[in-house]
Amino acid sequence: MSHDFSVRAPGRVNLIGEHTDYNRGLCLPIAIAAQTTASVRVLDDGPSRITSAQQDQPWVGSAAEAAPGRVSGWAAYAAGVLWALAEAGFDVPPLDVRLDSTVPLGAGLSSSASLEAAVAVAAVTASGRGLDDGLRTELVAACRRAESEVVGAPTGGLDQTAVLLAREGAAVLLDFDDGEPADVPTGFVEAGLDLLVVDTRVAHALTDGGYGSRREECERAAARLGLTSLRAAGLDDVARLDDDVLRRRATHVVTENDRVRAVVDALGARDWARVGTLFTASHASLRDDFEVSCPELDLVVDTALQAGALGARMTGGGFGGSAIALVPSERADAVRRAVDLAFVAAGLGTPGHLDGTPSRGAGLLT
Ligand code: GLA
Secondary structure (H helix, E strand, O other): OOOEEEEEEEEEEEOOOOOOHHHOOEEOEEEEEEEEEEEEEEOOOOOEEEEEOOOOOOEEEOHHHHOOOOOOOHHHHHHHHHHHHHHOOOOOOOEEEEEEEOOOOOOOOOHHHHHHHHHHHHHHHHOOOOOOHHHHHHHHHHHHHHHHHHHOOOOOOHHHHHHHHOOOOEEEEEEOOOOOOEEEEOOOOOOOEEEEEEEOOOOOOOOOHHHHHHHHHHHHHHHHOOOOOHHHOOHHHHOOOOOHHHHHHHHHHHHHHHHHHHHHHHHHOOOHHHHHHHHHHHHHHHHHOOOOOOHHHHHHHHHHHHOOOOEEEEEOOOOOOEEEEEEEHHHHHHHHHHHHHHHHHOOOOOOEEEEOOOEOOOEEOO
16 A cells, blocks of 8 residues: 655754764754655555655665665665665665755755655655654664765764754754763753854865864874773873874864763853853864864854854864854844855855754654
């Protein structure tokens, strides 16, 4: 029997905890309003068909035909999830999936994880399963497997976890050292604060070398300290690294984990000035020690701060993409305008502005 239903999966913004996931560290993402939707029809027989309003070519095939090495481009993210679910033992019927997304591509807002999660939720719903926390966790694993094995992007799990587990109004504290995810209400809306998201529209790709080399440097730093990951390192350990680059990379990771804990405390205490200060400190660390910012991201951060933001930082992998700014609502328009003017003055293209209201994770649309 075939039937129709629709699902949605959001993009994400990481409030803080950047380049920590693959170091068994802490992250604090939210889901955002921008989302991928999938309208789904269960077919009587195969092959499955996935189309995207943002792409020219559909993907048509069986889950086995989406195995690593057999599919490339955008379809690797979408169809790769069908392969990963089959590998995990899910019995997914053939599907017709029509995707459409308001998450800008390459903006550091997890358009890929959003696409993966939409397909994953579509597939398990078609197989008759209801979404509970346990199933969501299994879907995170399948989406991560699709991205690392089918797409070949060595990402750390932040994105898939955020888009599948986040709840409305809250950030989710992720502990990649085997900790349980925990909801952390942000209180931004109630406090009259806006989280602005500015897409620099400078393209970045996680399959480029920068991300992989940062990851490799972190692994090397941990190995030199005799540790399995930088999660176990303290600043006194890091000081023992004689390689300047490795020492700076490790310094970022260790201090960033501390900042995540401090932001969770400051959110609980409704100490917005402190939250802002920690955001800005995170940006400086990513810019100076981890070296993953770029002039456009720095310009958004500096301009937002001058125009009245409590704090601002790049979000996501870096090398382009988006920045966030925590701003009293009455200053939001002025901050957006200041950023636009700064981009004009610097001879850059117009940046994009998105809503950073903490939204809910992937699920049925109806
Ligand atoms: C990208 C990756 C994530 C994470 C961030 C940096 O978004 O996909 O796994 O490493 O960069 O925090």
